[in-house]
Amino acid sequence: MAKDRVIITQGKYVASAVKPEQYPENDLPEIVFIGRSNVGKSSLINSLTRVNNLARVSSQPGKTQTINFFEVGVKIEEVEGRKAFYLVDLPGYGYAKTGKEKRKIWSKFIEEYFLTSPRLQFVCQLIDIRHDPMASDVEMFEWLVKNNIPVLIVATKADKIGKNARQKNIAAIKRKLGIAEVPVLPYSSLKNEGRSDLLDVIGDSLVE
Structure with a gap:
């Protein structure tokens, strides 16, 4: 088995924030994970870092209600x-049960984070590979593109469908987002599939 080029050496929770003065002090590059509630974001973060329960996995959508910062150490081969x-x-979007008012507040502090963080490298937007992107996915994607924020689409739950369906669904995601050349990376948190690919992308962004 090939050795991973990028190895995560540690991961720890650092801070939760809803406003800039609560962001962590250290001047580290930031890689952001965002997606609809229940897209499997916490599972992916735990699979990526291999730190159990670093992000709490919840069966109740909409649990993450703050911006949570985790400090992750990596060793890059070269x-x-x-x-x-x-x-x-970041908090999941598109889940109606949190109530309109509350969602407005979240989107306000999420927007503020996106537009003011000087250290943001890129955003991993998670979309369930089994379904077409929903309106909120497309809206989020278009907003990021409009604000010149680099986006990598991570297609979660890839183990739930066969290889042929996977290609078809990835094509459908690109079509729905309206950008043929947007990178889409299939990921299975259950099997850690796609993990080394995602680590490579992270490694590249840290080396630049």
């Missing part, structure tokens, strides 16, 4: 010493 970054976990 780089001396270790690197670190903040993995930033």
